[in-house]
Amino acid sequence: MPGPVTPRRRPRRPAVRATALGAALAALLAPSLTACGGNSSGAAGNSTLKWATSSFPAHWDPVVGGSGAQFRALALTYASLTRVNEKGDAVPDLAESWKYNAEGDQVTFRVRSGLKFSDGEPVNAAAVKAAVERAKKQKNSALFGDLTSIRSVEAKGQDAVVHLTQVDYQIPQLLGERVLQIASPKAARKPAALDQNPVGAGPFTVTQVIPGTKAVLKKNPDYWDAKNIHIDKVELTSAPDASTVVSGLRTGVYNFADIDPRQAGEAKKAGLDVFVQPGYNAANISLNVNKAPFDDDKVVDAVRYAVNREEFVDKLTFGYGKSTDQPFPPGYIAYDPGSAEKYPYDPAASRKLLAKAGYQPGELKLKLVIPAEDPAAEIVQSQLAKVGIKVTIKIDKNWATPFFAKDLAFSLYSTTGRDSAVQTLTAHFGPDGPLNLSSPYQPSGFPRAVAEARRTPIDDPRYAAKLRAATRAGLDTKALVFTYSSPNLFAKSSRISALPKNPAHLNWTGVTVGGS
């Protein structure tokens, strides 16, 4: 079962290419057709957000969708117990406050009173309990692996008492938009229907969903912070080919879009506001140490030394990215400077290790399995060729199944990170981590180090050091070679005001469109 994963943004080209022509035609025809109907997009008022996204939700049930990039779209209609502020700290959302017990193994969230879901159901602790239990138990849940610290939830009116399996001060950060967007319990009784017709208590309610293509949402007057939502309507569109997004923005088909770094220059030239939303993105080369040849440490180390991270940054991010050798970019609280450059680019060392492992140049052949065309794969192929490893790239449209079943030996992955740093670490290095291709393998010191980090309150002065120690322990893994961090890059019309810089999130609170 695919875990709480992040779809790779880059390798979507083949899938979207097929729709490019249709989308271009639609873009051309849309104005005339809507004009014929007497309901042009302008008629919706100036406060219409027209957002083209490359992560259009395949699932509108947050339990099925998981923690990937599509959570940003789902956050339009679902609210969570918490959200993050500009520092990345958890702040109140549906929960107005929370409190840990003295032992740190129980946390009580006080849910705001008087709120209701868009189907009229009350927002209360019972809804929180139902949401957690569904995420833990629903057959197709992509979130159950993230909730292992939660034993049970007790509903006491507006108080949701979360009983934990261990001391874990990450829970308020964990139960934010990525992991616990809360759906109406009544609607969630029919998960299949919810998957196409979302019912939440977020800032907007969905009025129309065209699966895989478009969703229309209107402002939710019952949202707890409705007074600070200044957008009346949202038209969320699945972005066509990257090369046409800027044209769409320029011509007003969209006024907001996530863009590829290679389009940034064109967008700037077109007079659009191009901005980077801070985030935790990190790409990696995933190795399976349970399969040959990666069951030989020398081969793993040879791959590590063969990787030139700067080449990924130069060729793929157009100056917007950074190289990284950890599951987040440098500067993040959990980034361990002491572990930086542990395996620098050293092709000579790589060749020596391969020779020690018994491989002559060209003798070691690997199959790199990826879901779609990806220039990063071609860079990996070229870099490994330089040390004598012959890589064949295989595109498997059904890649997710063998990847999350840990059946692949060699692949690529990219994450947008998690709000909880510990969740990021366990997802990559933990024995059941969805991004650990070598499950159940984990570095020997990791369980103790990560438990220490969990046990440390976030406001404790030792928290950062504990986190970095857990990162250091995790980086002893032989299963992952981190490469680069791509930016969360967006382009918008200048008529849309600046967004809060909440890392990895898109928060529409206070944002205005066209001076509304």
Added chain:
Amino acid sequence: MSVHRRLWSLASGRSALIVLALVALLALLGPLLAPQDPLAQSGNTLAGPSGAHWLGTDYLGRDVFSRLLDGSRVSVLGALEVTLTALVTGAVPGILSVHLGRVFEWVTLRLTDTLVALPFLLFAVAVIALLGNGLTQAMLVTGVLVSPLFYRVSRAATLAVARSPYVEAALLSGASLGWIVRHHVWTKVLPPLAIALAQTLGTGFVIVSSLTFLGIGVQPPEPTWGGLLASDLGYLGHQPWAPVPPALLITGTVLAANLLADAIRDVSGEAGHSVARRPAPPGKTPAAPAGGAR
């Protein structure tokens, strides 16, 4: 004047043959003619045309001209595979449907009707999804789907010949079916088949280019004309001219194939016309002059 000479005497035929011969040469010698390793990456990405890189470099710093030359083989072989598969699976049953009795005729006609109803590009994508990402299987299936054209052309021509008195005479004289097909039918079926062949070659190029444009059928980093076009479109802001060379190659080749089909049609029309001017024996049907062309 021989057919070849008449084809060459037409401007359209001559230019089509020259273009197709050049493309065939590229397919045969392209990898040898490539000035640089088409897979070698460099730090010089998205560079404009220069003495070192005639058509610039791509997003990974590879020489575009070398990749274009190297990619010719896949495109040409794919188009040829479609054409030959369609010829074999269409023309043979088309000819035999006239001679092998009503059951065979009925079955092949229904099968042909079914194949015509299937959209071949979509079907090729489905086959690749089923059998794995390979151009060979996709082109084989596409060839079968295009085969109704050959079936109908060859069947129509065979029908016209089969009822002619000299075939009846041959049958009465004890000639075998194989002998009749070889000596009477094949020569009459050849001109329309040649037109269909040239036409299908053009279609084959379009299909190969479409599939490779979508990233289907080949594994990266193997270059193809369609693949180059697709990747160039992603960098239009950096190299707006970049899609022009692969697009020109694709359209030029398809145009040449279609021109060749037109020229063959014109030449065969001339042949038929010149024969028709001969005094026809009394009582001959309109189909008979073609039968008496030799």
